[in-house]
Amino acid sequence: MYPNLYFAIKDLFGISWPPLRFVNSFGFFVALSFIAAAITLTKELKRKQREGLLHAREEVILIGKPASPTELTLNFILGFLLGFKLVGLFTADSALTANVQDYLMSMQGNLPAGLIGGLLFAGLKWYEKNKRKLPQPQEKKVRIWPHDRVGDLTIYAFVFGFVGAKIFNSLETWNDFVRDPIGSLFSFSGLTFYGGLICAALAIWYYARKHGIGFWHLNDAAAPGLMLAYAIGRIGCQVSGDGDWGILNSAYITTKTGKVALAGPNDFTQTLQQYSQVYLPQFGSLDKVPHLSVKAPSFLPDWFFAYSYPHNVISEGAHILDCNTQYCSQLPIPVFPTPLYETLSCLALFFVLWGLRKRLTIPGTLFAIYLILNGIERFLVEHIRVNTTYSIFGFHPTQAELISAGLVIAGVLIYFNRKRRGVPPPRTATDDVRVG
Known part of the structure; x- marks a missing residue:
């Protein structure tokens, strides 16, 4: 793991540059995700402008x-x-x-x-x-085109996305929030993606309405970039080891030297008991520790199914033998690297959306497909992730499962509603030119 760029550059290139300690790996990839989303959004807005779907506004x-x-x-x-x-x-x-x-x-x-x-x-x-x-x-x-406002849209998405991510994370980890509300809200750790997505979407809707940008065209233009940004952001989770990983894979254990090895008949139970101080505070009982036993097929490496996140940024787990640096912890029992799965799946879904963007001509339908795909992807991965659950009429869903199910339903409703409305008649450039 590389908690910051100092460790990455030193490990990959043998260069020790202390100032890089201040560049957090997770924050670095989040910044890259915003840049990628802004680039794809600009490209799509310009395409829609060339096709006469979006127009300038005089101010x-x-x-x-x-x-x-x-x-x-x-x-x-x-x-x-x-x-x-x-x-x-x-x-x-x-x-x-x-x-x-x-x-x-x-x-x-x-x-x-x-x-x-x-x-x-x-x-x-x-x-x-x-x-x-x-x-x-x-x-x-002056005549201002929608793509000229991408900088403002990015800032809106960042600010309101961060606020939403913190608020929803506080709701998801309510006990921690009650214990330290100021520390919980103003810490960089603990960000809930869907909370950020919802609050950022509301802020962008207001901005688009205020500046006369076609809302559904804007949503369609942003959809591929949102999927790409999520994929890149998950790289930051994987590289830094921020705790956003899956449940334990009981088919493996982590050796003291940091290697992942197949577990023997009683190794899983013995390792749980040996490192009970790691798991009891989180789960309350060793019997409640979620796990699944899956061995990697011969054509895939073991770490694809069981990863110990050595040198993780949150210092969770057991001490690594002969390690004297700032981050010296690894998970005694490896987990499913769900950030890696989400990066790969969302990259594939990005190319799906990118390929559909010119075929779906009814405004809003591409965004609806994005909501459906994003919701399905997250709902599936939640089954092997460690997360807080709620108790609702005998069911125990996570916050992400509830929201992802809502996104799928919303996507289906939006898709058929927009299909029913059909393609609106083309507008002239003067239709969107206003003085304000």
Whole structure:
């Protein structure tokens, strides 16, 4: 496992560069997922524009105006945070920055660097606006295409997606939230994908409505990118070992040297008892530890079915023999690497959606297919994942199972509703050109 890029670069290329310790592997792949989604969204919006399905919107902007107090304040805050935290990463005591996520959410930092950064950013904004200042500010009409707003859409998706992921994760881990509500909400750990998806979707719906972007065309344009982003994000879960893995595979055990080996007749039970301190806090009883015995076929490696997540970022499991670095834990009994399964399946589903995007001409139908495929994929993988369950009329579904089932139902309803409405008549460019 590579909790941060320092360990990855050192292991793969033999290069030791300490600043890379501050680049979290999970966050790195999340950033890549947003970039990939933005690229595919831009490409699809431009295609729809060329086909006359989306049009520009004229807006009036004011040019030649000096920097406002709000602009200067926002730039000062941004510069202050960057200086306060980023410079602090390199100047603070190493004990404070050992866990980068906790450090970023703490009150620790470099105050002089923050003040200098804030003044620098505010000064640059003042200089930029002052250089273009006119004696009398003028109104100017500009034509803005939907693909010009991808940056704003990405920011909306990131901010509201993060908030939604934290809220839904708090609902899923309610006891932890009650115990430490502030720490739970403002920690980088514990993110629920579907919570992020729902809140981001609502925010983007509002943004599209406000700026006159065809909502169903926008959904169709985003669908392949959403599937690709999820696949890339799951790489971060797999690489960092963030705890989002499957149930135990009782056909294998992990040796003290970190190797995965086939379990003997009593090895599974003995290993559970030997490392009861690892499993009892989570499951309450060793009899309640979920597991499944599956041996890898000869044409696939064992780690594809049983992985011990050595050096995982959450330090869960037992200590690795002769390990003296920051992350020295591995799972005593390997688990199913579900993030890897989701990466592979969602990559395949991305290409399915990419191939369908020009064939499904009724707006909204591609997005409906995305909801159905995404829901089925997640519902299936939940059967071999460790997750919190609810008790509903004798059933014990997980939060993800409930939401994924809802997505499948919603996708089916949307698909047939959009099919019933048919293809809308083509519009001219002037239909979407508004002055506002």
